[in-house]
């Protein structure tokens with residue numbers, strides 16, 4: 001009986017760890033009509049939590065090349081065609097400016113809390 | 114509902130045909146509407162175009178006293194008679210020095226979010242003073258300096274004609290770096306393309322384009338892959354691409370943004386009035402449009418860091434000539450320009 005009680009506590013503990021992990025979310029941001037879009041709407045800024053991931057997905061019939069040279073997060077996803085996507089996880093709090101190298105009109109700020 | 118009845122089947126077929134034809138028309142209409150001229154010339158809120166500002170900008174644009182040598186004006190390189198460029202492979206600057214990039218036309222720069230081959234200026238206002246102060250280009254000082262007793266602002270202030278023109282255009286703002294840049298930009302925004310055969314055709318004049326030009330347009334949007342980058346009314350995506358020219362010395366956009374894809378990448382130029390602006394490419398590598406088409410047909414010369422949009426096209430000779438005919442249909446009849454009288458006192 002005592003063992004079962006211990007097991008239950010362990011189980012609850014593990015569940016808590018898993019749910020905390022599950023709290024980090026994935027946002028899909030489309031590159032469409034040479035703009036960043038979330039759920040079909042153009043966005044210029046997004047607020048996420050530390051540990052969250054953004055999936056950058058190309059929905060245009062030409063290449064995009066998403067990058068950031070911000071102190072918070074430096075990355076270069078390279079160029080990829082329509083239908084493909086790549087992810088970036090933002091693990092620290094701060095502000096990152098994200099741009100398309102090919103089309104500098106495409107610009108957005110990721111504020112990580 | 115009994116879908117087995119012959120009438121229903123017939124009805125479905127009619128409906129389907131109707132739908133298909135409707136889709137066909139709407140696809141055509143939406144596909145081409147992005148080529149229509151925007152209803153207004155874009156202009157910033159803090160520098161709306163007025164006749165006085167445009168006229169002042171025009172005087173400054175044609176005035177060689179804007180350069181350190183008092184011999185080179187903006188119009189020396191941006192010559193209205195040569196498609197607002199200079200007809201040279203690359204520009205010639207102060208002291209007859211040959212520069213490394215070609216003079217871009219200023220036609221339709223009003224529609225461009227970023228200026229210059231590497232896009233380092235975010236507006237016409239931010240671009241305007243660049244060439245004036247650049248040692249290689251116009252080698253001017255705005256203020257007096259160790260090597261000059263007078264700067265440009267002193268020189269303009271000494272002329273009543275300019276003092277008055279600035280006061281009328283920008284009341285109370287004086288002759289400053291800012292007002293010079295604003296006036297020049299106001300004039301440059303008036304330099305826009307006129308209707309070319311292609312525009313008349315888009316608006317419904319079916320005779321405006323030859324059969325060859327129409328075949329060229331289909332290739333432009335399809336097999337030849339041109340519209341991937343040369344898109345919309347101004348035939349540019351306002352983007353940056355390495356198109357595989359033999360030119361290893363110029364980093365292009367990479368100097369502004371350190372991202373690998375931008376090594377050797379330059380801004381997609383407009384194709385408006387293209388027949389008037391030879392030689393072509395950022396380094397003036399090609400003299401004719403035929404050479405340009407051949408460059409893309411072979412998929413570029415240098416493959417180093419070349420854009421993934423560039424690939425071998427396998428165009429036939431007649432397809433190549435159709436493309437050239439189409440490109441020429443983007444050239445209108447430029448509006449004539451009257452040379453302004455410049456203040457002498």
Ligand SMILES: [Cu+2]
Pocket residue numbers: 034063064065100101102103106
């Ligand atoms: Cu892009």
